[in-house]
């Protein structure tokens with residue numbers, strides 16, 4: 001039984017007005033806080049007018065799926081997929097809303113409306129605010145992270161710029177991690193729990209780059225940060241079931257952040273303390289032997305009250321949470337796809353990897369030349385990537401789309417990635433067919449070489465979001481995943497025992513991987 005099945009409530013079908021009132025009250029309160037308005041409770045008359053207007057604006061957007069509060073939890077079952085697909089089919093290039101237990105989610109369909117969101121200013125549609133809400137960042141992480149996401153610029157610049165310089169270490173850790181976690185794999189087929197292994201290997205490689213030796217091999221540190229993202233998502237899901245007014249109380253008791261901070265402090269405090277002391281000793285940021293890693297980049301950029309040990313530790317945890325879960329699940333999904341690919345496709349990918357490694361060695365440059373592998377992985381993410389709600393934006397002031405529909409301030413909008421990637425008419429030829437060289441061929445068209453690389457964002461490919469807020473860690477994630485799959489291709493044969501990939505399961509908008517699936521590995525035989 002899943003978390004969401006656990007908390008679902010039997011539908012009653014009779015509470016629609018209550019739902020509307022509850023949503024309206026929540027949205028009115030959130031919108032008023034966003035604009036520094038007087039608290040709505042200070043003027044009940046104003047609240048009623050605001051709720052009436054909001055109700056009217058929300059009513060103008062069609063609803064798909066359950067409309068009553070108690071049945072809204074049905075969305076968090078496999079019915080979520082049916083509801084979204086129904087809305088996608090019914091309103092092509094249009095807008096609809098679905099009821100979630102704590103709010104309306106407004107879904108925008110199609111390229112044209114996504115383009116509108118890209119052009120909107122942060123004062124109109126805001127990604128950070130939507131993330132702060134979705135992950136209850138004030139409570140599950142810290143209020144400083146919610147208020148000042150300076151780490152995004154660090155991921156975008158030093159973390160991404162240093163990939164080439166750090167590639168030798170990434171490669172070393174990758175090989176060691178595979179050797180260690182797949183120690184039993186020899187010439188006979190061995191069963192391997194792919195989901196678990198994906199987290200272990202990504203945890204090791206990511207941490208070698210983020211925090212270096214010896215911490216990247218510390219079992220307590222790895223255990224903490226490979227589970228931390230799940231803790232954040234789970235706590236946020238429960239906190240978000242409480243009405244706005246009770247969230248501070250719920251947040252205080254339901255967050256796991258204090259316990260995680262305690263564990264992290266034991267391991268990180270001495271490292272940060274030592275680096276701050278060296279800085280002081282040498283009178284500045286540059287000192288001999290300074291590690292070129294995430295801890296140093298955070299210390300270099302932290303300002304004012306954010307420049308202390310506690311705040312730096314919280315920031316490291318937050319970045320690990322953004323990086324490890326997403327990269328591990330993408331790696332696992334890619335392994336599932338590779339294990340069921342035809343021998344000719346595997347052969348083709350191997351030839352490409354072998355030739356490039358022979359010419360360029362294991363380097364960032366070599367990895368970027370693996371165009372067939374890149375296409376295979378981008379297609380895997382398009383075809384069967386976890387999807388979910390992407391391009392989440394909080395509506396900061398009433399926003400009118402180019403099709404004339406207005407979404408009210410205080411609501412949240414997004415796009416359903418899977419439906420967009422499988423659109424039957426608009427974007428991809430035969431979208432329900434897995435075509436490993438789809439993007440390779442598209443890159444051959446004049447001027448399109450860079451446009452269809454795996455990390456390139458595009459109105460038709462939403463794995464990393466789109467526009468100015470698209471994922472800043474996507475370059476690191478893609479180089480890592482490509483290197484890991486290239487290593488698997490050169491070193492192992494893989495398959496599923498019965499030749500069939502495990503079934504996916506839908507949870508609301510998410511296409512969930514089978515976390516218990518067992519794959520077969522043996523040393524490469526050809």
Ligand code: HEM
Pocket residue numbers: 127128131149151152155159319322323324326327330390391392462463464465466467468469470471472473474476477478
């Ligand atoms: C395959 C792996 C990954 C996937 C699929 C992924 C996906 C995403 C998506 C969909 C968004 C939202 C973008 C939008 O709404 O427009 C996002 C944001 C973000 N990602 Fe990633 N991500 C991945 C890896 C990483 C890594 C490795 C890091 C850190 C090194 C990272 C850090 C972030 C951060 C900090 C944000 C928020 C950006 C902001 O506030 O502007 N991600 N990611």
